[in-house]
Amino acid sequence: MTAGTVTPYRSAQQAGHDGFPQLLRAEWIKFRSVRGWIIGVVVAGLLMLAVGLLGVQANIACSSGPHAPVKHGAACVTPVPVGPGGEPVTDNFSFVRQPLTGNGSITAQVTSLTGAQASAAPSGPNTSQTQGSLRALQPWSKAGIIIKQSTKQGSAYAAMMVTGGNGVRMQYDYTQDIAGMAGKVSAARPRWLRLTRSGDAVTGYDSADGVHWTRVGSADLTGLPSTVQVGMFATSPTHVYESSSFGSGNSNGVPTTATGVFDHVGVSGRHGGAWAGDDVGGIQDFGPSGQSVEAYHQAGGIFTVTGSGDIAPATDGPGSNVGPSGTIEQHLVGTFAGLIAVVVIATMFITAEYRRGMIRVTLAATPRRGRVLAAKAAVIGAVTFVLGLIAAIIAVIIGTRLSANQGIYVFPVSWPTEARVLLGTAALLAVGAVLALAVGTILRRSAAAITAVIAGVVLTYILAMASLVPLPVAEWLLRVTPAAGFAIQQSLPRWPQVTDVYGLPQYYPLSPWAGFAVLCGYAVVAMGLAVFLLRRRDA
Amino acid sequence: MNHAPPAIRADPPAVHAALPGRRGALRAGLAAMPDTLHAEWTKLRTVSGTAWLLVGVVTATAAVSAAAVTATKCTTGLGCPADPTKLSLTGIYLGQAVVAILAVLAVSNEYSTGMVRVTLAAMPRRLAVLAAKAAIVGALVLVAGAVAVAASLLAGRLILPGNGFTAAHGFAALSLAHGPTLRAACGSVLYLALIAMFSLGIATAVRDSAVAIGLSLGMLYLPPILIALTVTNPVWLHRLQRYTPMTAGLTIQNTTGLHGLPITPWAGLGVLALWAAAALLAGGLLLRARDA
Numbered sequence: 001m002t003a004g005t006v007t008p009y010r011s012a013q014q015a016g017h018d019g020f021p022q023l024l025r026a027e028w029i030k031f032r033s034v035r036g037w038i039i040g041v042v043v044a045g046l047l048m049l050a051v052g053l054l055g056v057q058a059n060i061a062c063s064s065g066p067h068a069p070v071k072h073g074a075a076c077v078t079p080v081p082v083g084p085g086g087e088p089v090t091d092n093f094s095f096v097r098q099p100l101t102g103n104g105s106i107t108a109q110v111t112s113l114t115g116a117q118a119s120a121a122p123s124g125p126n127t128s129q130t131q132g133s134l135r136a137l138q139p140w141s142k143a144g145i146i147i148k149q150s151t152k153q154g155s156a157y158a159a160m161m162v163t164g165g166n167g168v169r170m171q172y173d174y175t176q177d178i179a180g181m182a183g184k185v186s187a188a189r190p191r192w193l194r195l196t197r198s199g200d201a202v203t204g205y206d207s208a209d210g211v212h213w214t215r216v217g218s219a220d221l222t223g224l225p226s227t228v229q230v231g232m233f234a235t236s237p238t239h240v241y242e243s244s245s246f247g248s249g250n251s252n253g254v255p256t257t258a259t260g261v262f263d264h265v266g267v268s269g270r271h272g273g274a275w276a277g278d279d280v281g282g283i284q285d286f287g288p289s290g291q292s293v294e295a296y297h298q299a300g301g302i303f304t305v306t307g308s309g310d311i312a313p314a315t316d317g318p319g320s321n322v323g324p325s326g327t328i329e330q331h332l333v334g335t336f337a338g339l340i341a342v343v344v345i346a347t348m349f350i351t352a353e354y355r356r357g358m359i360r361v362t363l364a365a366t367p368r369r370g371r372v373l374a375a376k377a378a379v380i381g382a383v384t385f386v387l388g389l390i391a392a393i394i395a396v397i398i399g400t401r402l403s404a405n406q407g408i409y410v411f412p413v414s415w416p417t418e419a420r421v422l423l424g425t426a427a428l429l430a431v432g433a434v435l436a437l438a439v440g441t442i443l444r445r446s447a448a449a450i451t452a453v454i455a456g457v458v459l460t461y462i463l464a465m466a467s468l469v470p471l472p473v474a475e476w477l478l479r480v481t482p483a484a485g486f487a488i489q490q491s492l493p494r495w496p497q498v499t500d501v502y503g504l505p506q507y508y509p510l511s512p513w514a515g516f517a518v519l520c521g522y523a524v525v526a527m528g529l530a531v532f533l534l535r536r537r538d539a
Numbered sequence: 540m541n542h543a544p545p546a547i548r549a550d551p552p553a554v555h556a557a558l559p560g561r562r563g564a565l566r567a568g569l570a571a572m573p574d575t576l577h578a579e580w581t582k583l584r585t586v587s588g589t590a591w592l593l594v595g596v597v598t599a600t601a602a603v604s605a606a607a608v609t610a611t612k613c614t615t616g617l618g619c620p621a622d623p624t625k626l627s628l629t630g631i632y633l634g635q636a637v638v639a640i641l642a643v644l645a646v647s648n649e650y651s652t653g654m655v656r657v658t659l660a661a662m663p664r665r666l667a668v669l670a671a672k673a674a675i676v677g678a679l680v681l682v683a684g685a686v687a688v689a690a691s692l693l694a695g696r697l698i699l700p701g702n703g704f705t706a707a708h709g710f711a712a713l714s715l716a717h718g719p720t721l722r723a724a725c726g727s728v729l730y731l732a733l734i735a736m737f738s739l740g741i742a743t744a745v746r747d748s749a750v751a752i753g754l755s756l757g758m759l760y761l762p763p764i765l766i767a768l769t770v771t772n773p774v775w776l777h778r779l780q781r782y783t784p785m786t787a788g789l790t791i792q793n794t795t796g797l798h799g800l801p802i803t804p805w806a807g808l809g810v811l812a813l814w815a816a817a818a819l820l821a822g823g824l825l826l827r828a829r830d831a
Contacts, residue, residue: 337757340756469607
């Protein structure tokens with residue numbers, strides 16, 4: 001229509017004021033200027049601490065006896081042996097030994113491995129049921145040959161052994177386990193075992209006939225002294241079973257014994273000559289009235305060794321022989337309480353905008369709606385992460401100290417694991433907050449959104465952990481609901497070479513990162529839906 | 540609707556009559572109660588959320604109960620959960636959360652929309668308003684709770700025998716003719732109604748839906764974890780089991796091992812009733828004392 005050109009209007013305002021950093025700053029100002037939310041975040045942290053530290057108390061009487069807790073300061077502490085790697089271990093077995101100086105080897109033929117229920121088994125109402133379900137020989141009943149630094153519990157070792165249900169194994173320094181020949185040992189199918197020491201290296205071999213040997217593995221036992229103990233051992237772990245499918249607290253343990261028969265025993269190198277019997281750990285008072293049974297018996301060249309216990313990393317289940325014990329994450333049990341407060345605040349962070357009509361100003365100022373939500377998620381996620389990390393560190397430091405004073409043994413964990421538990425707890429709160437923000441955006445109503453997230457994350461956790469639903473339901477809940485994310489707090493590993501009831505509350509059905517991924521999956525899906533709906537709907 | 544105006548017109552004289560003594564006010568308040576109830580019923584009925592939440596109470600309760608009984612197998616006769624009635628009522632754990640939303644929204648919606656000022660202008664007797672609200676919400680929850688509990692028990696009755704809960708293992712089919720089961724069923728319905736009163740009181744006290752729902756669910760769900768995982772001191776454990784709203788209230792569902800319970804079933808429900816009464820009282824006092 002007109003020939004002249006019209007210069008379009010351009011704002012004199014400099015570009016760049018709607019960048020993401022500005023958006024973050026705007027959302028941060030919104031967050032920090034609501035006093036109730038700041039109070040809420042502090043309340044979340046205090047709830048975490050209060051709930052986590054409330055339970056640190058135990059009443060342990062110092063009784064007399066060789067393995068009773070010993071007086072330590074104001075409390076009684078059950079001594080727990082520690083392995084070469086610093087991890088708590090179980091180290092109880094019958095040991096027929098002699099000293100070996102310098103390099104050398106030991107060879108033996110195992111012709112039999114049998115098991116029995118230790119006679120000092122608890123006699124309660126469950127006894128008949130126990131005997132019905134008890135397979136006397138445990139899958140990890142062990143008998144074999146061993147080279148060990150000393151008879152002290154927790155000292156370094158390497159061993160070749162036959163097991164009740166896992167074939168021939170080479171195990172060393174408690175945590176290491178290598179499979180050898182498969183199949184059960186019997187008189188018709190004996191197993192030959194050999195350990196050879198050369199400097200710090202101990203190499204294990206197995207054979208079916210004593211002629212053709214196969215190398216199973218080699219252990220590097222750095223720092224092994226010149227003189228070590230070599231010999232035969234037998235041991236058998238506690239038989240654990242669950243007497244009820246309801247909840248997790250009804251697991252029981254029955255001590256068992258294993259008896260190994262050895263033939264063609266030979267030691268080469270500078271060795272002591274005479275065999276001596278030892279009860280390493282010395283808790284084998286499983287005889288009829290608590291006295292020790294004969295640990296070993298020699299007739300001709302044939303040795304019969306009977307023992308009870310285990311040579312393995314310690315666990316925190318009912319199979320554990322560690323006394324009153326706890327894990328570092330037990331001091332973080334308040335996380336779910338803090339999460340309730342965090343969910344309320346994170347939901348309000350968006351629903352308050354809808355309620356006040358503020359959302360229209362926000363979206364007018366920043367028409368890129370996805371970015372608005374991303375900025376909100378970043379702010380609420382960062383705030384709750386920092387809060388969660390501070391609270392988790394304080395809870396674990398104070399809780400561990402309180403537990404030690406109360407005589408509760410706290411399982412030590414490596415620093416990567418501890419870092420994963422602490423950072424994971426903080427991330428759990430942060431992802432929970434982002435999930436709540438997303439659900440709040442989807443539903444736009446605080447009450448419904450908060451209840452949905454609390455029911456999905458907190459209620460499912462409570463139902464599973466407080467044994468309010470049957471165990472199969474509890475495990476299912478911790479696999480498929482957002483509560484699976486609490487697995488990130490699990491600090492103790494499951495050991496394939498230790499049979500125990502790896503159940504709640506210490507052991508989650510999913511691995512830590514898999515469980516956390518489930519929670520993150522919910523948050524990602526909810527965020528995606530929230531962005532989609534925020535873009536599509538009128539505010 | 541045409542009978543409402545006279546009641547409103549009757550109000551001002553009643554206020555004047557109340558000045559010498561409170562008896563007149565009470566009588567006038569009681570006389571206005573049907574209209575207050577009617578007003579609250581209209582408000583709650585005409586919000587679409589109410590119907591959905593009532594349906595939600597029933598489906599959440601019944602679905603979780605059905606899932607719990609389906610997942611529980613009793614194959615050997617050993618290690619079976621001893622209390623199939625309580626197992627069949629597992630869904631109450633989730634159903635009560637929906638009940639809490641319903642009760643909280645009945646109050647906080649009025650505050651978020653400003654409707655509360657109209658309500659209190661029309662019905663200046665604030666405690667009467669709260670009582671009417673509680674009565675209407677309670678009645679709705681009783682109806683929905685009865686349906687939810689009936690559906691849960693029906694699921695248990697139909698599914699449990701197939702999972703090994705048979706006479707051979709010492710379990711009779713669930714039946715309301717069995718005294719303790721009837722008590723558990725009626726008690727669970729009452730439990731839901733009391734949870735509604737508890738949440739309604741909290742919502743009236745704090746007025747904001749987010750804070751109210753967080754507080755209600757926190758106070759319900761926090762103690763069970765304390766009991767299960769953290770508190771080991773037997774004295775405190777016993778106190779928590781006896782005096783916290785959810786754990787005490789839900790003892791009404793126990794039908795076996797009654798001698799070993801920390802608190803008897805009806806006394807446990809009574810503890811929850813005290814919590815609900817305290818929450819309503821706190822809400823009522825604050826409602827009277829504060830500007831809306």
